[in-house]
Amino acid sequence: MTQSLTIRRPDDWHLHLRDGDMLQAVLPETARHFARAIIMPNLVPPVVTGAQAAAYRDRIMTALPEGMSFEPLMTLYLTEDTDPADVAAAHASGLVKAVKLYPAGATTNSASGVRDFEKVRGVLEKMAEIGLPLCVHGEVTDAEIDIFDREAVFIDRVLDPIRKATPGLRVVMEHITTSNGVDYVRANEADLGATITAHHLIINRNHILVGGIKPHYYCLPVAKREEHRLALVAAATSGDARFFLGTDSAPHTDANKEMACGCAGCFTATNTMSLLAEVFERENALDKLEGFASLHGPAFYRLPVNEETITLTKGEPVTYPAKIETGDGPVTVFDPGFPLHWRVA
Numbered sequence: 001m002t003q004s005l006t007i008r009r010p011d012d013w014h015l016h017l018r019d020g021d022m023l024q025a026v027l028p029e030t031a032r033h034f035a036r037a038i039i040m041p042n043l044v045p046p047v048v049t050g051a052q053a054a055a056y057r058d059r060i061m062t063a064l065p066e067g068m069s070f071e072p073l074m075t076l077y078l079t080e081d082t083d084p085a086d087v088a089a090a091h092a093s094g095l096v097k098a099v100k101l102y103p104a105g106a107t108t109n110s111a112s113g114v115r116d117f118e119k120v121r122g123v124l125e126k127m128a129e130i131g132l133p134l135c136v137h138g139e140v141t142d143a144e145i146d147i148f149d150r151e152a153v154f155i156d157r158v159l160d161p162i163r164k165a166t167p168g169l170r171v172v173m174e175h176i177t178t179s180n181g182v183d184y185v186r187a188n189e190a191d192l193g194a195t196i197t198a199h200h201l202i203i204n205r206n207h208i209l210v211g212g213i214k215p216h217y218y219c220l221p222v223a224k225r226e227e228h229r230l231a232l233v234a235a236a237t238s239g240d241a242r243f244f245l246g247t248d249s250a251p252h253t254d255a256n257k258e259m260a261c262g263c264a265g266c267f268t269a270t271n272t273m274s275l276l277a278e279v280f281e282r283e284n285a286l287d288k289l290e291g292f293a294s295l296h297g298p299a300f301y302r303l304p305v306n307e308e309t310i311t312l313t314k315g316e317p318v319t320y321p322a323k324i325e326t327g328d329g330p331v332t333v334f335d336p337g338f339p340l341h342w343r344v345a
Ligand SMILES: NC(=O)N[C@@H](CC(=O)O)C(=O)O
Pocket: 016, 042, 107, 108, 137, 218, 219, 220, 221, 248, 250, 251, 264, 265, 266
């Protein structure tokens, strides 16, 4: 008997599409399964203004192959010079669904991010007033803080003070990687959610470092100890609506990953739904997959759920390309290290 599971079409609440040739190559990988995605603004130069977001959305729609449907949900990259009025106008027009906070230097293309959080107070207050969510890359960048502690320290030193200083600000903790992140979300009733990636449900830090360094498992925030992975799996499969899927699918060419100073990012757009179904099945939680991938995100963002459905079927191990070809060079698809049995029909 074939097992099958029909769920509402999922959305991706944290996605990097890049631009140009890379955009062209990776967009169909997402649009094949996902109806919508929150599009990260960390281009070079970053997407800072409403006008830049509108132009980027047009480039995405131009890159979408005939016959595919996909709605990019645009974000603005928060800088110390961001104009609250521009943010409010971009939100009011329906263009922009979130603002993204990168601490300066925390991750790929974050040099224009925020150093002095006092300087963005006016924007955050405006966002609280209009209900526009702030998506946060939650890591401190202080050189003396150990990379494995940067998320936990960020929660205490930056996130909690910002939230207390800005009542009503709606925050998404992006790509949480620790039990500290899970606990912080659980301890706060309102205005707080978190995205979880597929790869952080699968790898811990040993996968990156034991038996030789694995550049394709290196992303930021870096995967943590196994106990943290288990906390993420428990949160994702719990049915708690504050946790939802954000793949953080972040394509870099193999040349840029497999080098002495390799880029951070895992490319999962191609096989996310197969990865998730395998993880949720192992937890006896396939009934929670629709909530995580298709229902909790729209609820947080106050958007309608998708009317279409997808069907996952279980069978012989799924085959998918090890790499996708792009105009910039090949991009390796995330390999979980075990066979996947669920495919999107
Ligand atoms: N996750 C990553 O490791 N990389 C992302 C940036 C980010 O989401 O932090 C990228 O843009 O490559």
